[in-house]
Amino acid sequence: MTGLSLGVGLTNACDLACAHCYRDTQRVDQLSVDDVTSLCDVLPVRSVNLGTGENGLHPEYTAIVRALAARGVKLSLTSNGFTIERSGDDTLAAFREVEVSIDFPTEAEQDAFRGRGNWRRVMAAIERARTLGVTVTVLSVMMKTNFRRLPEIARVAFEAGAHYRVNVYQPVKTDVFTLAYAEFWEGFRRLLAATRLVSTTEPILNAVLGAPFANGSGCGRETVRVSPTGAVIPCVYWAASDVGLGDLPGLGAEGVLASAQFARVRQVPDACRGCAFVATCHGGCAGRRELAGGVERPDPYCPFVRGETVELEWRPAAARELLKTGSACTTVLAPA
DSSP, X not given: OXXXXXXXXXBOOOSOOOTTOOSOOSSOOXXXXXXHHHHHHHSOEEEEEEOSSOGGGSTTHHHHHHHHHHTTOEEEEEESSHHHHHSOHHHHHTOSEEEEEOOSSSHHHHHXXXXXXXXXXXXXXXXXHHHTTOEEEEEEEEOTTTTTTHHHHHHHHHHTTOEEEEEEOOOSSOSTTOOOHHHHHHHHHHHHHHEEEEEEOOHHHHHHTTOOOOSOOOBTTTEEEEOTTOBEESSTTOOOOSOBGGGHHHHHHHHHHHSHHXXXXXXXXXXXXXXXXXXXXXXXXXXXXXXXXXXXXXXTTOSGGGTOOOOOOOOBOOOOXXXXXXXXXXXXXXXX
């Protein structure tokens, strides 16, 4: 094994209260420095992303970043701008990549959704990170309220000197933002028409495009997520866990990947077994299938099980390595 992509939520605390967020808001949990460094002792780690909550609110955030950087781990951070703003130059420069969230293409809309002043905080965060030589990606969640606006957000990202990445909304706490089948495909049709495609590990999109990207999503195979409660899970949207931090020394990487919940993520629906794209798609996004009724069912956005065909025009972009590309069901775009 060449190493796992590790996603770690140091805390589920956040300075915002975004309506589409999946984090637990009933209580604040957090991992310790020892918790995080022990992960690197017992698992082969190639990269670590700090996400879930706003990690700069963790009292030991700086110490944890320093400890991981000292181990030579490739680090990335997902933030609403707060943590980047609060990080010292040395701490911020320890990250190979940072991601900031933009869900609407104008200051008024972004601030209405995330909170007053968020747009300017994000733009300042992008500029500061780039000044320090840190790669910046703008991350959008494609949802019912913005699926037609993604080309505009992409333009904002590119003009700011950032990469652009899109995740599809997952209804962990509410289905208010869940895309209908037609909206999912309209969103990607608009997005691909306005940009060039760097890569996608969104399984159904990759299949519809003819599977030009062979690796697929690493969920349950090459990625491990650790929540602020210490639960070890195969997907950030996964509710069940049968492995905790205390189990890792005895299990190691192979034991974790062989555990019941990780095996469940890899389950292929019977309806998908004869599909030409099953080797890369594996039945679609496992987290989405589980939330939609169980991994035994095909992905709700799959046209093939409906007997339908989706035609998308797209143009490839030059390949580039972003740490999050293989660790989630996601799509990376470049300017047209």
